[in-house]
Amino acid sequence: MGRGPKDIHAHLLGDLLVVRLQGVLTAAEQHLAKSLSGETGRDLLKQVRTHLIETARPVLEAMVEEITEVKVLSMHHDISTITGEEVVLFTLAELPDFREAKMK
Numbered sequence: 662m663g664r665g666p667k668d669i670h671a672h673l674l675g676d677l678l679v680v681r682l683q684g685v686l687t688a689a690e691q692h693l694a695k696s697l698s699g700e701t702g703r704d705l706l707k708q709v710r711t712h713l714i715e716t717a718r719p720v721l722e723a724m725v726e727e728i729t730e731v732k733v734l735s736m737h738h739d740i741s742t743i744t745g746e747e748v749v750l751f752t753l754a755e756l757p758d759f760r761e762a763k764m765k
Contacts, residue, residue, distance in 0.1 A: 678751040686745040694742035703742045714738045729757040
């Protein structure tokens with residue numbers, strides 16, 4: 662989808678996987694969101710980003726299923742044109758098995 666985010670974190674909350682991406686907007690996208698009258702720029706940017714996520718949905722869901730070993734039931738997405746933060750939420754069929762990370 663272009664350049665990568667400045668920061669990314671994933672949080673597992675029961676059967677929900679929340680992926681938070683910060684700094685995802687390009688300079689052109691930031692300009693677009695601010696420059697067009699009213700909410701036109703914001704809406705256009707959200708439409709494009711939603712289309713990109715929906716196009717990549719099969720790949721994203723396959724990656725999550727491979728990593729968690731759990732079927733993805735649904736995926737939800739939103740982006741802030743003000744902060745440049747994007748959130749992707751995956752609803753999983755069940756709580757994944759995982760090991761506690763060892764503290765260094």
